Amino acid sequence: xxxxxxxxxxxGRGVRAGGGTAKQYRxxxxxxxxxxxxxxxxxxxxxxxxxxxxxxxxxxxxxxAVRGLDLLPPVAGGAARQDSARLGLESLDGxxxxxxxxxxxxxxxxxGPVLSRVLGALEEAPAAIPALAVVxxxxxxxxxxxxPPLVSGTVERAGLWRAQTPQGFRFRPILDAHRRFxxxxxxxxxxxxxAAGLAVALVEGDEDNVKLTTxxxxxxxxxxxxxxxxxxxxxxxVHRFGPGDAVMLCGIAVPHDRGLEGHSDADVGLHALTDALxxxxxxxxxxxxxxxxxxxxxGAASHLFVRxxxxxxxxxxxxxxxxDVTLICERPKVGPHRQRMAEAVAEMLGVETRRVSVKxxxxxxxxFTGRREGIAAQAVVAVxxxxx
Numbered sequence: 510x511x512x513x514x515x516x517x518x519x520x521g522r523g524v525r526a527g528g529g530t531a532k533q534y535r536x537x538x539x540x541x542x543x544x545x546x547x548x549x550x551x552x553x554x555x556x557x558x559x560x561x562x563x564x565x566x567x568x569x570x571x572x573x574a575v576r577g578l579d580l581l582p583p584v585a586g587g588a589a590r591q592d593s594a595r596l597g598l599e600s601l602d603g604x605x606x607x608x609x610x611x612x613x614x615x616x617x618x619x620x621g622p623v624l625s626r627v628l629g630a631l632e633e634a635p636a637a638i639p640a641l642a643v644v645x646x647x648x649x650x651x652x653x654x655x656x657p658p659l660v661s662g663t664v665e666r667a668g669l670w671r672a673q674t675p676q677g678f679r680f681r682p683i684l685d686a687h688r689r690f691x692x693x694x695x696x697x698x699x700x701x702x703x704a705a706g707l708a709v710a711l712v713e714g715d716e717d718n719v720k721l722t723t724x725x726x727x728x729x730x731x732x733x734x735x736x737x738x739x740x741x742x743x744x745x746x747v748h749r750f751g752p753g754d755a756v757m758l759c760g761i762a763v764p765h766d767r768g769l770e771g772h773s774d775a776d777v778g779l780h781a782l783t784d785a786l787x788x789x790x791x792x793x794x795x796x797x798x799x800x801x802x803x804x805x806x807x808g809a810a811s812h813l814f815v816r817x818x819x820x821x822x823x824x825x826x827x828x829x830x831x832x833d834v835t836l837i838c839e840r841p842k843v844g845p846h847r848q849r850m851a852e853a854v855a856e857m858l859g860v861e862t863r864r865v866s867v868k869x870x871x872x873x874x875x876x877f878t879g880r881r882e883g884i885a886a887q888a889v890v891a892v893x894x895x896x897x
Contacts, residue, residue: 513608517559532615560582562584577816610675619675634709636699646666773814779814784888827893832891
């Protein structure tokens with residue numbers, strides 16, 4: 510059984526946001542809103558599966574936004590958000606997770622700590638939501654059509670909270686509740702859980718976990734992302750030659766008279782790149798995330814490591830500016846494969862190919878690479894992060 514699955518509801522039209530495109534597919538600092546959401550969940554260690562609920566007409570937009578990400582196939586939503594959430598939950602029946610996180614695609618700044626707090630609360634309660642206590646004085650407006658409206662009273666704010674997503678639930682109870690209340694118009698999934706008699710815990714939300722609804726929201730989000738700093742990470746890795754007839758380099762199988770030895774697929778370029786990504790955000794190294802003693806990673810494809818590290822960058826609010834990988838070897842020849850390597854890396858990182866450089870050099874016959882005993886690689890990555 511999967512510990513936790515995430516369901517990203519992205520079937521709305523978002524007409525109030527303007528821009529001519531559904532808001533979940535618009536970009537912020539060059540990255541689609543939906544992609545920002547999805548990567549935050551993919552990066553969380555307890556989330557084992559992510560599925561997006563989309564509008565039936567948005568297949569091409571969806572594929573472009575999430576290209577290269579390891580997601581379950583999307584499912585078509587319904588006429589209303591509640592219908593879309595129910596259809597998404599039904600599609601997870603075979604996955605059978607312990608917990609499910611239901612998130613609005615219009616909230617692209619969700620962070621790992623928020624996910625952890627929600628999942629932690631689900632160990633004790635059947636439902637949990639992130640929320641912020643209301644601190645502003647609340648006024649009730651006169652329901653008349655006068656402009657500007659007149660105040661008709663003050664609302665007591667004690668005990669009031671502003672709900673956010675993801676809203677978390679034990680999977681079976683919330684699926685049953687959605688089936689039971691299908692067709693009823695409730696404000697969110699937590700309201701449906703309340704109607705079904707499920708206790709809903711409140712955990713601390715995040716002021717930056719805003720929902721993009723209007724053009725002004727997009728302007729504020731761009732300003733938030735503009736307050737950034739650039740950090741640089743470096744990585745270096747080495748693998749020795751062993752038996753085989755090809756080597757994996759930057760995601761491409763290159764024919765050779767030998768292979769590379771390693772616990773995973775020994776892709777020296779991607780291992781250096783993973784360390785560079787982790788280094789840029791101060792998140793340790795590849796060994797701390799994927800220990801060579803763990804049998805789960807025996808023979809694993811190294812693009813999984815790169816995507817995990819790129820997801821952590823996204824979860825930290827970061828944007829990958831560029832990546833530069835240098836392969837150091839006498840043989841095999843890298844030149845004929847460089848473009849395919851760059852394209853493969855770009856897809857893993859979710860960036861344009863022009864932001865990726867893959868090149869090769871030799872050590873003029875010196876050292877272990879010169880003796881053709883193995884291959885080394887170094888990588889440099891620049892990441893734009895919110896300024897602290």
